[in-house]
Amino acid sequence: MPTELSVGLTEPDRQQGIGVVAPFDFALDRELWRWVPEDVSLYLTRLPFFTTPVTVEMAVACGDRRAVRRATRDVLTPEPDVVIYACTSGSFVDGAAGEEVLRRTMEDAGAPAARTTSGALIAALRVLGVSRLAIATPYVEPVTRRLVAYLAEHGVSTVSSEGLGLLGNIWRVTYSQVVEIVRAADNPAAEALFISCTNVPTYDLIEPLEQALGKPVLTANQVTMWAALRAMGRDAVGGGRLLTSQDHLTPGAA
Template sequence: MPAELSVGRADESDAPGVGVVAPFDFALDRELWRWAPEDVSLYLTRLPFFTTPVTVEMAVAVADRRAVRRATRDVLTPRPGVVTFACTSGSFVSGVAGEAVLTRTMCEAGAPVATTTSGALVEALHLLGVRRLAIATPYIQPVTDRLVTFLADSGVETVASEGLGLLGNIWRVGYEQVVDIVRAVDRPEADALFISCTNLPTYDIVEPLEQALGKPVITANQVTMWASLRALGRYAVGGGALLGVPLPLPVA
């Protein structure tokens, strides 16, 4: 092996990675990797398995502090530069205060920087100047209602919401069904649309939807990776207006 090639690979392995704490049923590892630059690794770990369907109770259980603390510690071995809690419902179900507790829990467990899907969503909406949002979810209504409340408490009005009413197997939903629900929920007064749940595939449809609807489309996996990579001073790879938001200036 040429010496210069060997050195190049060693340099890549030294690049900060992203630690991902995901629910036990998360099935879209490949989609997360697609948002990452080639030299950034993802280190995924799963939260404990349980049999509860996708309800408010499941979302609360997924965000259990003890489990999140343990998973964060598990994923720190390869020394990621940031750890993210990659679950939308688990990070909004207990409101703004609950999201802050999750972030604090990961930091107390040793994460150098901690982000969550719902916290990233709020940051993205504020940076894009979005005040009125339409949301498409795979959830039953009580879970979707928790998202609406979380957004309201974060200064964002939900002008329309639509859920698929699923209690499981969310990752089996295809692009066509996601596109249909987004088109159904769009309203002229919505500044942007959000597709909730990290178990919904969205990578290839963000840009086409934005072109068709004429407004930003934000998705759970997109915003999760955007915020994680942003914490590393990097841009996510893919489509969508969100990915064009400039990185913060370095502290002098």
């Protein structure tokens, strides 16, 4: 006999989820949650802590295969539909081959599907048909140069770039600072603009910046969550031309 409490109750559908492997200093968990539908959960884990400033060496350390494999396994228990490596510099620092190794490492660790922020960026640029890009970064110049080189490997030319030169505390960058660096980085020859680093807050800025610049604006957290949800056949929640593109739900090797 059903109890009075259970009468009329229906079992919820299986919760869909995204496993997120993030750097130890990632501080924008709430921004990631803003991109996902209410019936999708995020299972976040951090890579090991270390004291290196935000340099090429730190980016390389964030992409350490053993640490990424361990972190991937940490988020598999709740059975995510996809695991995303949510670090831009850590996924572009070793070029296209390094990004591929990261994805393969997560898949070998058991991820049902795997994506990285830098791989997601390339997929987004292809969806939008962009081959000339302006980039705004929080990084020091050597790190920004690695991003330029990574893009070039994929046939994307960087027509202009601007960096804040930060060695730490990137999550403290304000919206006004983001707007300032975007305006400095924009170039008439650029078909779109990319704001790098998953620790840079951008959620509320994308549509206003697109209106002001007259071109698509992509951001690290936007493409990260877009790619993860795309792998699940789902829509991201938010603004920007990427999310309204015709084939935004076509599964791909982001």
